[in-house]
Amino acid sequence: MLKITLLGTGIPNPSVQAFGTSTLIEAGEQRVMIDCGRGAVIRLSQLGLPVGYVDTIILSHYHSDHYSGIFDLLMSGTIRQAWAGRGGPLHVHGPEGVQHLAEGAWLATKPDRDIRVADHEIDPEDMRIIPHVYEEGVVYDRGGLKIIAILVDHGDNIPTAFGFRVEYGDHVFVHSHDTRYNENLIAQAHGADVFIHEVAAARQSTLDNYPNVKIAIDHHSSPAEVGRVFAQTRPKLAMLTHLALLPPDPPSIDGLLAEIGEEYEGVVLIAEDLMTIRIGKGISVEPFRHPGK
Ligand SMILES: [Zn+2]
Numbered sequence: 447m448l449k450i451t452l453l454g455t456g457i458p459n460p461s462v463q464a465f466g467t468s469t470l471i472e473a474g475e476q477r478v479m480i481d482c483g484r485g486a487v488i489r490l491s492q493l494g495l496p497v498g499y500v501d502t503i504i505l506s507h508y509h510s511d512h513y514s515g516i517f518d519l520l521m522s523g524t525i526r527q528a529w530a531g532r533g534g535p536l537h538v539h540g541p542e543g544v545q546h547l548a549e550g551a552w553l554a555t556k557p558d559r560d561i562r563v564a565d566h567e568i569d570p571e572d573m574r575i576i577p578h579v580y581e582e583g584v585v586y587d588r589g590g591l592k593i594i595a596i597l598v599d600h601g602d603n604i605p606t607a608f609g610f611r612v613e614y615g616d617h618v619f620v621h622s623h624d625t626r627y628n629e630n631l632i633a634q635a636h637g638a639d640v641f642i643h644e645v646a647a648a649r650q651s652t653l654d655n656y657p658n659v660k661i662a663i664d665h666h667s668s669p670a671e672v673g674r675v676f677a678q679t680r681p682k683l684a685m686l687t688h689l690a691l692l693p694p695d696p697p698s699i700d701g702l703l704a705e706i707g708e709e710y711e712g713v714v715l716i717a718e719d720l721m722t723i724r725i726g727k728g729i730s731v732e733p734f735r736h737p738g739k
C-alpha cells in the first residue's frame with residue numbers, strides 16, 4: 447500500500463482551507479515529506495502525528511509556498527516531547543541551493559537553539575539541516591520506496607524545478623509540482639495510478655489590470671494544457687492541486703473543469719488539504735475525517 451496524504455494543496459496566497467504545498471508519502475516503514483509549505487506542522491497535528499514524524503524532506507523548488515513551513519518543523523521538531531521528538535537532524539534534499547538553505551537555517555535558528563540548549567532541553571545538532579543536492583533521476587530509494595525527480599519547466603528564471611514520480615511495488619503516484627505544460631513530465635508520468643497536476647487561471651480583465659498576475663500565470667499550466675497532459679498520460683485517476691485561480695475576480699471551478707473537459711474525458715478530482723490517497727489493489731481517496739476513518 448502506497449499512502450499519500452495531501453498536507454497542503456495551496457499557493458502563496460494565505461488560505462485556511464489550502465495551506466502551502468506539502469505531501470506526506472508513506473510506504474512500509476518509509477516516511478518522506480515532499481515540500482513543506484506554510485502550516486505543514488499544523489496539518490501533521492490534525493492527523494494526530496508528531497512534528498518529528500518525518501526526518502526527510504524533498505523540496506521541488508524554492509518558491510516560498512513550497513518550503514516556508516520548514517523552519518517551524520525544523521525548530522519545533524527538536525523538542526523532546528511526545529508531540530515533537532524528531533531526535534536527529536533534518537535531511538533536506540533539494541535542487542542546487544539547498545546548502546544555502548541549510549547554512550541560513552543554522553544561523554536563523556540560533557537564538558531559539560541557544561535558549562533550549564542552555565535549558566538542557568534539546569541536542570543542538572537536532573536543529574541542523576543536512577543538505578543533499580539532487581538532480582533529475584532517483585532522489586530516494588529505500589525499503590522499496592523510490593522517488594524519482596522529473597525536471598519540469600517552471601519558468602525561464604528557475605533553472606531547476608522538479609515534479610516527482612513515486613513508485614512502491616507496481617503502484618505509481620505522480621505529482622507535477624509547479625510547472626508549465628511540459629513534455630518531459632508527460633514522458634515520465636506514464637502508467638500512473640494517480641497523477642496530480644497543478645493548474646492556474648485568471649480572467650482576462652485581471653491579466654490586463656494586474657501585470658504581476660500575468661507574471662505568476664506564465665509560470666504555470668492553463669486548464670486546457672492540464673487537460674492535454676491528462677489526455678496524453680491517461681492516469682487511472684487524475685487530480686488537480688495548487689489551484690492558482692487568481693484574485694481579485696478568480697475564475698470559477700466550474701469554468702476550470704469545463705476547460706479541462708474539452709481536452710480530457712476522464713474523471714478529475716480536486717485535491718483538498720488532508721485528503722488521503724491509498725494506492726493498493728485499488729485506489730481510494732478519502733477527505734479528512736470521513737466517517738469511515
Ligand atoms: Zn507553488
Ligand SMILES: [Zn+2]
Nearest residue numbers: 507509600624
Ligand atoms: Zn513555484
